[in-house]
Amino acid sequence: MKKLYIIDVVLVFSLLIIACSDKDVDNVDLSMTSDDGTRLILQESDLEAGTHHLRHIEIFSQYTNGYNLKILEGIDIVQATAPDGGGYFASIKAVPPEAPVGYPLKIYNEVLFDPQRSTSYCSGSTYAAFIEGLNLLYKDKNPELPYPQFEALCMQEPEGGRREDTVKFWGKWNDDGYGNHFALVQYSKMGKKINPVNARPGDFMNISWTSGGGHSVVFLGWYQDKEGKKNLLYWSSQTRTNGFGDELVSLDKISEVMTVRLAAPDSLFTFDVETKVNRTISGDKINW
Numbered sequence: 001m002k003k004l005y006i007i008d009v010v011l012v013f014s015l016l017i018i019a020c021s022d023k024d025v026d027n028v029d030l031s032m033t034s035d036d037g038t039r040l041i042l043q044e045s046d047l048e049a050g051t052h053h054l055r056h057i058e059i060f061s062q063y064t065n066g067y068n069l070k071i072l073e074g075i076d077i078v079q080a081t082a083p084d085g086g087g088y089f090a091s092i093k094a095v096p097p098e099a100p101v102g103y104p105l106k107i108y109n110e111v112l113f114d115p116q117r118s119t120s121y122c123s124g125s126t127y128a129a130f131i132e133g134l135n136l137l138y139k140d141k142n143p144e145l146p147y148p149q150f151e152a153l154c155m156q157e158p159e160g161g162r163r164e165d166t167v168k169f170w171g172k173w174n175d176d177g178y179g180n181h182f183a184l185v186q187y188s189k190m191g192k193k194i195n196p197v198n199a200r201p202g203d204f205m206n207i208s209w210t211s212g213g214g215h216s217v218v219f220l221g222w223y224q225d226k227e228g229k230k231n232l233l234y235w236s237s238q239t240r241t242n243g244f245g246d247e248l249v250s251l252d253k254i255s256e257v258m259t260v261r262l263a264a265p266d267s268l269f270t271f272d273v274e275t276k277v278n279r280t281i282s283g284d285k286i287n288w
Contacts, residue, residue, distance in 0.1 A: 030137065032263045033066035035198045039288060042221035042233060051245040054079055054160060056235065060201035060220055067137065067262040068202025074132030075218060075235050077243060078125060082118070085242035089119035097162055100124020100155055100174070102243070107131050108143055109181050112170075113155035123174045124218040125237035126204055126245055127155070130173075137265055145269060152273045168273060178258035180204040185260055186277040192263035196286045199259050202216055205234065208256040219259065222288065223248060250280060256283030280281075 040063050049055045056079075057072045064072070081103040091098050100116035101124045106112060112131065120128075131153075151158075152168035165175045172182040184191025184204065194203060199219045207215040217234035224230050230251045237243045258281075 003144045005030045030070070031066050032192070033064055033068040033200055033202065033261055035194075035200050037198060039197045040200060040221050042070065045058060046221065047223065047233065047246075049246070051241050051247070052079065052083060052085055052136045053246070054083075056201075056220070064200040064202050065223065067133070067265060068200055070133040070136045071129055071202035071204075071218060071262065073136050074129040077136075077143070078128045079131045079235075082120070082244050085237075085245050088121060088237055088239045088241075088243045089117060090121040092162070105131055105155070107135060107150070107153060108145055109140070110145070110150060111235050112153055114160075120237040120243050122236045122238060123179060124155075125235075126180070126216045126218055127170065129218055129235075130204070131264070134265060134268065143269070148273045149269060149271060152271075166279075172277060173216075175279065177214065177279060178206045178283060180206050180260040181258050182277045182279065183280060184262070187275050188271040189262050189267045190262060191260040194259040194261045196257055196259055196284050197288070200261075202262075204260045204262075206258040206283070207232075207254055209256075210253055217247075228245065232286075246259065251286055254286060256275040256282045 003188050046059055049059060054076045056075045057069065060072055061069055067131050078101070086102045089098060097114035098121065099111065099117035099119055101120045102115055102118035104111055104114050105128055153170060155163055155170045157163055163171050165171050169183055169188060173179045175182055181193060185193055199205065201220050203219040205217050205219045207217060209215070215236060215238070217236040220233040220235060222230065223233050232254065233246060233248050233249060235246050238247060241247055
């Protein structure tokens with residue numbers, strides 16, 4: 001019981017830090033995030049918080065507006081559940097089963113996922129930031145999510161088994177390839193595709209690596225170091241950050257990206273759960 005008590009104290013303290021941020025976004029008139037069509041290049045000071053921190057809304061809100069502010073707040077809530085990252089683990093056949101996120105994820109107090117591990121993986125982390133962002137967005141509206149849409153968001157089958165890739169909302173988000181586009185743009189009509197040059201903090205991004213495979217992340221910004229090397233800064237869950245954390249990667253490692261912005265959150269309550277998606281879409285070159 002002492003161990004659980006310590007974890008609770010750490011989480012409460014972390015959430016107090018978030019609540020006391022000097023960036024007041026509660027009174028912002030929220031709408032779809034806008035941009036001026038130029039590339040957001042971060043300053044060196046924007047990276048000083050390091051890998052594991054709860055300052056995403058504080059640091060990056062100066063570069064964005066609208067719904068993306070709630071996604072940044074959502075990142076800080078998710079990160080607060082595992083201040084050291086929480087560990088990364090992904091294995092479909094694992095016993096106990098893999099956990100997309102290591103804490104019980106809820107939407108409007110209804111449980112979407114009850115983990116048997118404290119670890120996470122990439123698409124689970126970005127999904128958690130998305131869900132926590134929706135919780136913040138509608139926190140004063142007492143929303144009632146219809147059961148078909150709620151069940152589509154669930155990360156487990158009703159009997160507790162793993163929800164397979166391509167199945168309903170979470171299955172599309174977790175799918176190979178450009179899952180954020182499958183779930184947000186095509187399936188639920190909640191998102192809009194964005195060109196890489198227009199990306200702003202709080203946008204969702206799928207990365208296709210030059211080495212093969214992919215990664216689901218939340219975009220934070222582009223960064224050029226003192227040697228002139230061009231990089232992408234994002235938040236996700238990965239081995240190198242021991243789970244949740246910020247990571248800076250060279251553009252040399254990236255083949256293509258797919259960038260999606262939350263555009264129509266109200267579609268959450270009405271989307272057709274039987275909608276089919278096209279899984280053969282192509283990503284974008286960064287061209288910077």
